[in-house]
Amino acid sequence: DIASYPTQQGPQRIEHYRVAHQQGRIAALNMLGKRELYDRVPFFWTAHYGTRYEYLGHATEWDEFHLLGSLPDKRFIAFYGQQGRLAAVCSAGMYTLTAALVEHMQQPMTVAQGIALFEDYQG
Numbered sequence: 433d434i435a436s437y438p439t440q441q442g443p444q445r446i447e448h449y450r451v452a453h454q455q456g457r458i459a460a461l462n463m464l465g466k467r468e469l470y471d472r473v474p475f476f477w478t479a480h481y482g483t484r485y486e487y488l489g490h491a492t493e494w495d496e497f498h499l500l501g502s503l504p505d506k507r508f509i510a511f512y513g514q515q516g517r518l519a520a521v522c523s524a525g526m527y528t529l530t531a532a533l534v535e536h537m538q539q540p541m542t543v544a545q546g547i548a549l550f551e552d553y554q555g
């Protein structure tokens with residue numbers, strides 16, 4: 433995870449286990465002469481005092497923020513938007529939703545679309 437790589441938002445360097453695994457595989461393929469780009473939605477999880485938190489995407493800055501669910505119950509999701517686009521999500525206790533979101537976020541989506549998916553998963 434010491435390597436920076438180009439993205440549409442400029443050079444990025446993300447220190448996550450999963451990103452390091454994905455990029456190690458891509459680096460090896462490129463050393464073997466393939467031409468593979470890193471195009472996955474960054475994802476990591478971490479656990480603190482018995483609670484697992486998940487983070488999808490990558491937002492160094494944002495102009496829109498929505499927190500849904502309950503922080504005291506450790507069952508929440510926070511949406512970070514940048515210029516109308518869903519840039520990142522931080523959550524706890526919503527693992528089925530975040531598994532779906534990581535797939536949906538492979539294509540650009542709006543914060544409103546993320547919130548609509550949250551509402552689908554509540555129903």
Ligand SMILES: Cc1cc2nc3c(=O)[nH]c(=O)nc-3n(C[C@H](O)[C@H](O)[C@H](O)COP(=O)(O)OP(=O)(O)OC[C@H]3O[C@@H](n4cnc5c(N)ncnc54)[C@H](O)[C@@H]3O)c2cc1C
Nearest residue numbers: 433434446447448449450451452453456475476477478479
């Ligand atoms: C305290 C801490 C907590 C973290 N928690 C999380 C978390 O909860 N979730 C998450 O997604 N990420 C977490 N991370 C980040 C994650 O650990 C890194 O993103 C990931 O380990 C990077 O993998 P890597 O293979 O690029 O590098 P590393 O895992 O650092 O592997 C590099 C390897 O190269 C070896 N090496 C270095 N120099 C040489 C040399 N000259 N010759 C031979 N070998 C050498 C090192 O000994 C090491 O084994 C955490 C990091 C820290 C420090």
